[in-house]
Amino acid sequence: MSVDTQAPASAPSSVAGNAASDVVIETRGLSKIYRDFWGRKKVHALKSLDVEVKKGEIFGLLGPNGSGKSTTIKLILGLLFPSAGRAFVFGKEASEVTKNERIGYLPEESYLYKFLNAEETLDFYGRLFDMPAPVRRERSEQLIQMVGLHRARRRQLKEYSKGMTRRIGLAQALINEPDLLVLDEPTTGLDPIGSREMKDLILKLREQGKTILMCSHQLADVQDVCDRIAILHQGELKELGRVDSLLKVRDVTEVHARGLTEDAKREIAEVIKRHGGELMQIDNPTVTMEELFLESIRESDARPGRRAGS
Amino acid sequence: MRLTPDQLWSFYEWFIPQQGLLQGISLAITLAILGLLVSYLVAMVRLGPGEGFYAVAKVISDLIRFDIPGTRSSRLWAIAKLSFMEAIRRKVLVVFVIFIILCMFAGWLLDLRTDHPAQLYITFVLSSTNMLVLLLGLFISAFSLPADIKNRTIYTIVTKPVRATEIVVGRIFGFSLIGSMILAALGLFSYVFVVRGLNHTHEITTISQDGRQGKTEVAARHDHVFKLGEDGNGYTEEAKGHQHTITAVQLDNKTKYVVGPPTGELTAKVPIYGRLTFTDRSGNVGEGLNVGYMSEYRKYVAGGSLSSAKWQFERVRESDFREGNESDDDIELTIEMNIEAFRSFKGDIVTPVRGSIILRSPDESIESQRIYFLVKESVDRKLISRTISGFRNNQPATLDVFKDIVMNEKLEVIVRCEDSQQYLGMGASDLTLQAKERSFAWNFAKGYISIWLQMVIVICFGVMYSTFLSGPVAMVATLATLSLGLFGDIIDRYFKVEYSGGGPIESIIRMPTQKGVMIDLDLGNVALEKVIHNIDYAIMYGVSSLKGVFPNFSRLGTSDFIVYGVDLFDGLLLRHCAITFGFFLLTSLVGYFFVKTREMAA
């Protein structure tokens, strides 16, 4: 892991001149230093980041607050200019506007014009992609249905709840059927259902062949959806790799079985002992809180009525 | 109304021979070089000399290679519409309410005893709408972009394929659009306000036995005397800048007189201006005399000498003088004069100084006889019938003004003072030929177009400043630009004439030490005084040259034309359009560079 702030000035060969390559995002020695008004160094927000995001994968940026995830995203989108190093998207310099044709961006909070309603919002962003009117209308309709805002389509955004705002934000990010989706904290502020839906949607989008870059500090989310993650801390890359391989504990074996008697359990323990293994735990599994919550909501949707205490 | 010679130029004359275009281009080049230099310096400090150069070059090549070709009308329109809606949301329509309140209380602010109520009304509506829409432009334009950056709504914009050009120009368009709509509405309201405010009629109070003359009652703070023709119809005398028609109506065997609405105060005269030259006492071409006034506008001709003033008119066409559907024989040449008398001795106080007019062909072979007049000191209309006696090659002859004296659409008018030792004073726009009047409503509209142009300039500057300053600061900067443009002439005078009391630093010293402007600063230290003086001079010089880059709103104002009922020259309006367009280009370009090079998330 290089901590060298001197970035290579030339474009990476893997990306340059080959837009069809399966590398969608590439950063090379990407660094950002925030300075105050007088040019004095204030924060070293990102230190020489080298990352590649491949086509079709969900890439998660993970880290506590202030670790540099948002800075990375802003640099990749061209909202910030790197202090050193470079970022490429679809083989183009991050500061180039044309790359935005294929990008959808859901900001941390939905920074939208509160005086527009859902239709106007989508129409406005559609226009920004120079989409012809019929396409714009069709696409808006589709997205409004998809994010479930068809009943609130004529209401001004300032009347929206947080979840609704989030959803219109997502719709706005998808207006151009982007190849790359950049999601900044996609599940913050959402209730567990919303969160789940968001995650399902992300997975569905990946199935459609889209590349997704997201950042979050909610570990569960990342674990649930991301193919690969990078863990940032204090502006430095600490870990990078596939989620499954990163999380796999290689010397522990997990067995899930149903309908075993106490005798059977004892027998299994013995078998383990015989094979020289160590029985760490034999227990009934608990579900996660999320699973419990979602399960009960699903139940209640299927059979309405009070159930607690029965 | 007084005009400067440059106002008379046609658009083409200004654009090419008078180097309007060239000046614009050279200004653009100067600014471009200066801008490049400054941006390179800034980039060098940030990125080092090589990278800095690369960065600047990239922004420029981006502009030409991608951003201008990539600019799409649909995106422009989207941003414009957004700005429009944003302005509405920010309750700009409150301007209407302010204006209507202003009009309701106009009586407080207007001195209705004036001799020219029409001028007063028009000045009032024009200047108040002007101020209101300029302030409006200022407020809506300066806060929009900074607010977007602060709310981070800009994130969702710049992550779309929106060009920096579109962000700037779209805003200018959007704000201009809302401004235009408000201005149009204000204009319509003002028009109705003026027309209705001036409308009045009179009852007839006294009429002579023969029913040929009389007097009206006092209404709207004035009355009229009138003379009637044999049929009982006629005009009242002029009072407060207007007349009324009087028509006799037979009702139950009794003659009733009906006084019509006011006429002649809401006009759009079409004066033809000439080039003025003077001859001195012995008849040689000279400069005209100065009788000792500060103002150089009017020059004087001496009575009882060969001294004269000569106007050379071009584009004198017979058809322009036809009123209604007069027959050719009835067409008259209307001359309007506003000539001043200056007496070297009082003489006969009661009789005004006398002058004379001669119409002459440009080759000087044909001229009319002297047409005498008494100086009126206010606008004096002379109607000259087309058949007139005069001289052809010094032989008495009967002449046709339009066929004989006017040659190749050119005509000379000579003015002399006929009282010896008295003087007549005149400036170029003090004698005009009056062609057929045009519609006041359209002229009024042109006045509003003029205001619209100023508003657009303010919006351009507001948007430009807002690309790199925070909202309030951008507003103050725009306001400073506006005041510099409105009061720039004062600053110029300050700089050129060396006002007593000195510049800013000296004033700051004078104020607490209570030294009036008439006494010397006298700090007891000549060197220090000199330093202060020089710093002041440098500051004033800076401000004065800065002024060259900013729009001169006082020159862009055309309200005088509408107020004094003169058809606003199309050439002048076109020129202002061109200037506005120039500022639009300038500010959009500057705005573009800032948007392009600014970190939106910083």
Add this chain to the structure above:
Amino acid sequence: MNTATFKRKIFYMLAMVALLIPLFLLGQPPSGPRGQGGTLAKLRERFDIGQSSLGQLDPASETMRLASLGLRGVAATILWQYADRFKEEKYWDLLSATLNQLSLLQPHFVSVWESQAHNLAYNVSSEFDDYRERYVWVKKGIDFLVRGTQFNRRQPLLQYHLGKYTTLKLGRSDEKRQFRELFRNDNTYHKTLMDYGLDLEQPEATGSDRKPDNWLVGRLWFIKSYDLVHAGYYCKKSPIIYFGEAPWALFYYGEAIEDEGVLDDKAMFAWSRAAKAWSEYGNLDLMTTWGHTIQLRGLDSANEATLKAVELFREQTKELLPELIEQGKDRFTTDEYALLQKPEADRTPQEQQMVDMAMQKVMLAPHVLAQRMPREKRAESIQLANELSEKSDFAFRVDRSREMVNYQYWETRGELEQTPTAVAARRHVYEAEKYLIEADLNKAIQSYELAWKNWDRVLRRYPMMLHEESSDALLKSIERYATSTDSTLGDDFPLNWFYRYRAIRDKNKAGDETIRLYDEFVREAENQPGNLDTPIEQ
């Protein structure tokens, strides 16, 4: 870092509160009957300069002041600049509009009203050639001042200027005849003035033709101004001249109507009214710039008092005389010295006069003399000396003040002009000149001759008139008479003496010869005061 921000916020808040406290103390408005308000309110109260007590609260003015926010000074400066430029470039309409705005912006700056009204009525009006146009601008100046008085109810100065403009500007300029005529017939303007609270229908305001006369109307403004001064408001003018304006206006009114041919009882009445007003003015207690309160008619009593004091002091210091004479012996001629030795009772009046003259050579100033007195009498002498100098100083000031306003001249003039003979003299001249214009030479000469006879009587009775400008006009008439009759003025010409005297006077001014002749005329007038009650009409 958060605590730093917090601390900073707290500091700002404290600073704001700290700044607000003095602001509150200063600016708190007065509330209720007991609440005195802040310092500013108290000061306003003390000096009685609250907006509403200064004069009318005009909504437009308040709006202007509000609209300019704190930039009133800047706005005013810009407007002044504009006004200057408009004046320079002769944009008169714009100038007057700008002045309006300016005065609305600074409605309580008396000098703005003062100087800009002057600008309009004097500077701008004279730029026009047509007298009607001039009249309009004089009126604008007057209007401007009237508006000023409405904002500044306690400024007698503005009313005073109104009087000045209405009287002098309209009544003394070259085009006075036209101005006065226009003013008399300007019914709309009369109405405006009535609206301003000036009653133009009262006899005080109307002239011989029952129409408002500018001199009389102007006088009403003066009187309004006087009323304010009597109510205790200060006017920055010397009272001597200030209070003379109203009676003067009456004199000038008399002159004006006579000039315009009103030469009958009305003229006599006008003059007698003026004379009466003048003597009332003479009885007023007036403060001089030196601090004395005097009466212009009090000269005789002041002189008497001085003489009395001189007498007393002389008596007191009599004993020092021989000593003084001895000390200054060398300076006397022998004759003088001899006379001085003669006891006072034995001297003839002539001798006494010579003694008095001679004593001047050695006499010391009273307080020096008093110092020389023996100790026991010194205090008393010093007091007497002081009294003497006070009295003589007072008399001197009275005399000076009279000179300042030409009191005696106007007193005499008033007395003379109301006599039938004087009016007849003027009437005959007026008629003669009318006949001259009509080319009726015989009648002209006839009238002229009657005029000279009457003038002869008047001038002999009032030799003071020989000098003044009224006799300049007479001189011109005489010359006109001489040229038109084509004759040198023979010995039978009744005013020969006057004509010759003026010739001498014009040559050697106040030379010995002039003075000698004049003294002779005065003596004659005292010895044989003619009767002016019945004019010579044959």
